[in-house]
Amino acid sequence: MQIKTMMTLGILSAVFLNGCAGNARPAYRYELQEVHPVGGRQGICTENGDYWVSGSGILQKYDGNWNLIAENPEPFEGYSLEVNHIGDIDVYNNELYLGVEYFMDGEGRNIQVAVYDGDTLKLKRVFPFRADTGQLECSGIAVDPDSRTVYMSSWIDDESSEYLYMYDLDTAEYKGKLKMQTSPKWIQGVAYHDGRLYVTSDDGDAEENAPDHMYRIDVSENRDTGRVTLEKTFDDVIRQGEIEGLTFRKDTGQFLLLYNRGARIIAGMPRGFYEGYTEEIHEVFVYDMTAGD
Numbered sequence: 001m002q003i004k005t006m007m008t009l010g011i012l013s014a015v016f017l018n019g020c021a022g023n024a025r026p027a028y029r030y031e032l033q034e035v036h037p038v039g040g041r042q043g044i045c046t047e048n049g050d051y052w053v054s055g056s057g058i059l060q061k062y063d064g065n066w067n068l069i070a071e072n073p074e075p076f077e078g079y080s081l082e083v084n085h086i087g088d089i090d091v092y093n094n095e096l097y098l099g100v101e102y103f104m105d106g107e108g109r110n111i112q113v114a115v116y117d118g119d120t121l122k123l124k125r126v127f128p129f130r131a132d133t134g135q136l137e138c139s140g141i142a143v144d145p146d147s148r149t150v151y152m153s154s155w156i157d158d159e160s161s162e163y164l165y166m167y168d169l170d171t172a173e174y175k176g177k178l179k180m181q182t183s184p185k186w187i188q189g190v191a192y193h194d195g196r197l198y199v200t201s202d203d204g205d206a207e208e209n210a211p212d213h214m215y216r217i218d219v220s221e222n223r224d225t226g227r228v229t230l231e232k233t234f235d236d237v238i239r240q241g242e243i244e245g246l247t248f249r250k251d252t253g254q255f256l257l258l259y260n261r262g263a264r265i266i267a268g269m270p271r272g273f274y275e276g277y278t279e280e281i282h283e284v285f286v287y288d289m290t291a292g293d
Contacts, residue, residue: 024229027196027216030255030287032236036066041282043088043140043189043245044258045096052096052118053258053284054086054245056103059096059121066284072121076100079126081110088140088153088189088200088245088258092169094118099138099152105269106156108137113150113167127172134177136160140189140245142197143169147223151178153190153199161187164197166223179225184215189245189258198231200243200257206264206274211235212243214257234259237285248289255287 038044040055049064061070075098076083085103089096096116101108113127127150139155148169154161162183166175186202197217204212211234217226234243234257241261248255262277263270270280 024218024227026229026231026292028231028255028289028292030232030289032285033254033288034286035238036284036286038062038066038258038282038284039068039071040258041242041244041260041280042086042258043098044256044284045089045091045245045247046249046256047091047094047118049251050118051256051284052089052091053282054089054098055282056085059086059089059116061118061121070119070121072116075116075121075123078123079112081112083110083112087138087155088191090141090143090191090247091118092143092145095124096121097141097143097150099141101138103137108156111135111138111152113141113152113172127167130174133165133174134160134163135165139187140191140199142190142192144192144197145169146192146195149175149223151190151192151197153187155187155202157185161185164190164217164226176224178217178219178223180217180228181225182228184213184228188243191246191248193248193250197226198246198248200246202243204234204240204243206240206242209240211237211240214243214246237261238283253289255289257285257287259283259285 038053040053043054051062053060059072087099098114100114101111137154137156140153142151150167152165163177184201189200204210214232216229216231219226239261244258263280
């Protein structure tokens with residue numbers, strides 16, 4: 001998590017309360033059920049009762065009881081461009097979709113949509129990236145099988161992060177970008193569920209015990225804009241830290257969040273630890289979901 005000033009946090013809160021949230025309510029209520037330690041700090045996805053977790057440079061697969069059953073500690077083999085970072089991930093038909101890039105000191109380059117085998121965790125193919133879209137970083141990726149769209153999010157706090165970037169799931173061609181209104185800041189992950197998009201936002205401040213948030217995006221009919229609503233405030237995690245990826249498990253009606261605690265994060269990079277910690281802890285928080293009022 002970037003260390004941010006309380007003035008910045010106050011401005012952000014006012015924007016979301018008065019702008020993006022409006023009179024809309026959360027789509028669901030979330031009740032925390034379980035917390036599971038994992039070996040990656042970036043992304044989470046699930047399909048057919050299995051779970052996949054990404055670290056910046058690792059991929060892992062867990063069974064339904066959270067036993068580690070596969071791991072790829074060298075996921076960057078086979079690339080023609082230099083890459084060193086994986087963000088939030090998604091899965092569709094046992095293929096993992098990753099936003100891969102070279103990331104250092106808050107800046108990204110060599111962004112690619114990469115597809116991996118869900119069993120071997122090895123690279124299968126890469127989408128041709130459109131460098132003229134304005135996207136400067138990739139923090140997360142989501143597959144929407146209904147509209148056959150792959151969405152990419154950006155973490156960098158500038159105009160480029162006001163959009164989600166869209167690629168065709170079947171042809172891998174660029175489809176355009178979706179303008180979020182009003183766009184969350186410091187997006188860490190994106191997921192698709194039941195006709196809507198959801199993003200996690202690293203807009204809290206661990207220094208001040210201020211929580212991060214998830215926002216819902218209701219996409220317009222022509223898919224060029226999306227209304228943003230505050231969906232959940234994560235004031236129920238073990239310790240405030242850095243929010244990361246998210247996913248929805250349809251068969252159980254559950255929401256899963258990857259959250260890190262213990263490390264002090266500056267410009268997107270770990271820089272030491274908070275008091276009482278000697279390492280960063282990565283955990284998946286599992287919530288039961290019920291329809292909101």
